[in-house]
Amino acid sequence: MSPSPGLRPTATLQAGLDLAEAVRGGDRLALSRLLSWIEDGDAEGREGLSALYGHGGNARRVGVTGPPGTGKSSLVNRLAKAFREGPGDSGAPTVGIVAVDPSSPFTGGAILGDRIRMTDLAGDPGVFIRSMASRGALGGLSRTTGDVVEALDAAGFDLLLIETVGAGQAEVDIARAAPTTIVVEAPGLGDEVQAIKAGLLEAADIIVVNKADLPGAENALRSLRTTIDIGFPSAKDRDLGTTWVPPVLATSALKGEGIPDLKGAIEQHWAYLDRSGEGQRRERRRLEGELLACLRDQSLARLNQSLPDGRLNQAVEDLLGRRRTPWRAAQELLAEDER
Amino acid sequence: MSPSPGLRPTATLQAGLDLAEAVRGGDRLALSRLLSWIEDGDAEGREGLSALYGHGGNARRVGVTGPPGTGKSSLVNRLAKAFREGPGDSGAPTVGIVAVDPSSPFTGGAILGDRIRMTDLAGDPGVFIRSMASRGALGGLSRTTGDVVEALDAAGFDLLLIETVGAGQAEVDIARAAPTTIVVEAPGLGDEVQAIKAGLLEAADIIVVNKADLPGAENALRSLRTTIDIGFPSAKDRDLGTTWVPPVLATSALKGEGIPDLKGAIEQHWAYLDRSGEGQRRERRRLEGELLACLRDQSLARLNQSLPDGRLNQAVEDLLGRRRTPWRAAQELLAEDER
Numbered sequence: 116m117s118p119s120p121g122l123r124p125t126a127t128l129q130a131g132l133d134l135a136e137a138v139r140g141g142d143r144l145a146l147s148r149l150l151s152w153i154e155d156g157d158a159e160g161r162e163g164l165s166a167l168y169g170h171g172g173n174a175r176r177v178g179v180t181g182p183p184g185t186g187k188s189s190l191v192n193r194l195a196k197a198f199r200e201g202p203g204d205s206g207a208p209t210v211g212i213v214a215v216d217p218s219s220p221f222t223g224g225a226i227l228g229d230r231i232r233m234t235d236l237a238g239d240p241g242v243f244i245r246s247m248a249s250r251g252a253l254g255g256l257s258r259t260t261g262d263v264v265e266a267l268d269a270a271g272f273d274l275l276l277i278e279t280v281g282a283g284q285a286e287v288d289i290a291r292a293a294p295t296t297i298v299v300e301a302p303g304l305g306d307e308v309q310a311i312k313a314g315l316l317e318a319a320d321i322i323v324v325n326k327a328d329l330p331g332a333e334n335a336l337r338s339l340r341t342t343i344d345i346g347f348p349s350a351k352d353r354d355l356g357t358t359w360v361p362p363v364l365a366t367s368a369l370k371g372e373g374i375p376d377l378k379g380a381i382e383q384h385w386a387y388l389d390r391s392g393e394g395q396r397r398e399r400r401r402l403e404g405e406l407l408a409c410l411r412d413q414s415l416a417r418l419n420q421s422l423p424d425g426r427l428n429q430a431v432e433d434l435l436g437r438r439r440t441p442w443r444a445a446q447e448l449l450a451e452d453e454r
Numbered sequence: 455m456s457p458s459p460g461l462r463p464t465a466t467l468q469a470g471l472d473l474a475e476a477v478r479g480g481d482r483l484a485l486s487r488l489l490s491w492i493e494d495g496d497a498e499g500r501e502g503l504s505a506l507y508g509h510g511g512n513a514r515r516v517g518v519t520g521p522p523g524t525g526k527s528s529l530v531n532r533l534a535k536a537f538r539e540g541p542g543d544s545g546a547p548t549v550g551i552v553a554v555d556p557s558s559p560f561t562g563g564a565i566l567g568d569r570i571r572m573t574d575l576a577g578d579p580g581v582f583i584r585s586m587a588s589r590g591a592l593g594g595l596s597r598t599t600g601d602v603v604e605a606l607d608a609a610g611f612d613l614l615l616i617e618t619v620g621a622g623q624a625e626v627d628i629a630r631a632a633p634t635t636i637v638v639e640a641p642g643l644g645d646e647v648q649a650i651k652a653g654l655l656e657a658a659d660i661i662v663v664n665k666a667d668l669p670g671a672e673n674a675l676r677s678l679r680t681t682i683d684i685g686f687p688s689a690k691d692r693d694l695g696t697t698w699v700p701p702v703l704a705t706s707a708l709k710g711e712g713i714p715d716l717k718g719a720i721e722q723h724w725a726y727l728d729r730s731g732e733g734q735r736r737e738r739r740r741l742e743g744e745l746l747a748c749l750r751d752q753s754l755a756r757l758n759q760s761l762p763d764g765r766l767n768q769a770v771e772d773l774l775g776r777r778r779t780p781w782r783a784a785q786e787l788l789a790e791d792e793r
Contacts, residue, residue, distance in 0.1 A: 161779075161781055164779060164781075165778070165779050165781070165782055168776055168778065168779045169776050169777070171776060172776050182522065183521065265779075395774075398774065399770060399774060402770055402773040402774060402780065403770050405773075405780040406766075406769060406770060406773060406780045406783055406784060407754060408780075409780045409781050409783070409784035410754050410757060410784045410787060410788070411750040411751070411753065411754045412750070412784075413784050413785065413788055414750065414753030414754055414756075414757055414788065415746060415749055415750045415753055417753075417788060418749060418753055427745075430745060431738060431741055431742050431745060434741040434744075434745060435734075435737065435738060435741060437507055437508050437510060437511050438508070439504070439507070440500075440503060440504050440507045440604075441741065441744040441745045441747075441748045442500055442503075442504070442748050443504055444745055444748070445745060445748035445749045445751075445752050446752065448749060449749070449752055449753065449756060
């Protein structure tokens, strides 16, 4: 579909295309600019991503999530280094890190992220780090994160690590959009946190008890392994290559312990995704979800343009007067639009 | 708008209307059934809510959120009891509690919630408790929670306490949909949690340091008060009645300390919402958001019906082949639909 005629869209298209070419040529500054456009929701960002899109689809994507305080950032650092130091099964891939951080109007912008990481990975040209503040609507962030990941994929990075700080459902959904999801726990986070954990496990392909040098680590490992045994009664099928039982691993990101095993488990999961067809199925589900989200947004924008001025406000007035429910009001607006 | 003709919609409508009448008559079983219908997304639930809707709009709504481990559930229990024991400024209102809990396929259903609360509030006919599992899509949960709150409002409860376990953005959004939002903290949750806190404060009308009997409580109070002082430089305007500076209060839900002050702060916030017009503004924003969400969903459903069979699947195939971005594919589908 070509953009509408007129000066501005054409200029926009050209800017996006120029940037896309520079990104493919390895220009890091161009990549940063494209990601900013994407984060701002600019039309240039969409054009650039669209031009790059066909080059993507080759990166391995790994999501990392879990409750606050489990040391996810340090673990992601260690993993990035381990993969960079290769060779392992996968050579020495270039690594992109996308960190979705909480933000605050009090402190301004992302809180964790670059600041903490720079010490470890600075100076390695094969690593690119992008922190994204979770300011604003979470649905929007999830979409934007997806586009940023696509852009890094198309830019040619071999491995993408997507880390979310916090473990709300939306953050979990973001990490889960990756075909390989690591859920990070730590010993001694208290009872209510244990309950949250159970909800998280559903999303896990690999479970890590980080800070395994702390007291309580053995208990945490045992309890998680028991939970997995109960949840996967057919764990014996594991060797058949058609099912995957999430391994429970111990690491200490601080001391650098357990990292090679974690790297090995990730590579095994990739092999499982490929041979079972599950990787393709997950990719299809993810793309369906993205398409539906775009359709929702664009349908709404289209409706908004076609309704008479003030009609939406009038509907809100009706809601304030409790004369109808939002669901009913939406039905009416759509019926009017169809006439 | 009347439902389409035919047996099933009419039966649905009648079931919803019967239930709505029973709910208005104080039938708790009918209320529970209606809430289940709403949670399941059934048409009966929509009809029932629609019939009840005009009776609502009278309840005070208070959202309670904060990181795991801060004792929110116990605090909500204490608050409910304090309001029930009135009289205070507000007499002895009936109280509905909606607890949005994480759920897990391993443990089955909501984890916290009723189980913990029953001991405290059991036997009080003026209290109704509903736990909602956060299984499935979070956007959906947020909408469903809103509808459950509407139903309790229309059923005649005077005070609605909406508590979210976990502090991801989506959970915060749910608590924030209430015009009065309490953010609960606790001493000694570690550094990363402190960072999350900062993001939460944005949503707070009242800040509570619970577990104030633990070491570190004084530090937490001081640091939160400093943050608020920095965030609200014009705190002197407080007495003018046109601004609200979130108070920072200490409580111990375990020992029952600080609860009257918290109740007083909530009542002051209600007075502020009323006299400043901010309550009305927040209600309008909330309803606008709900209307847009319903429009998004219904537009998508309508499009889905009008597209030829298999057209959506074909679009997903194009995405898998990376022949276009989801955004572009959505544009094309909508353009075809318009022709």
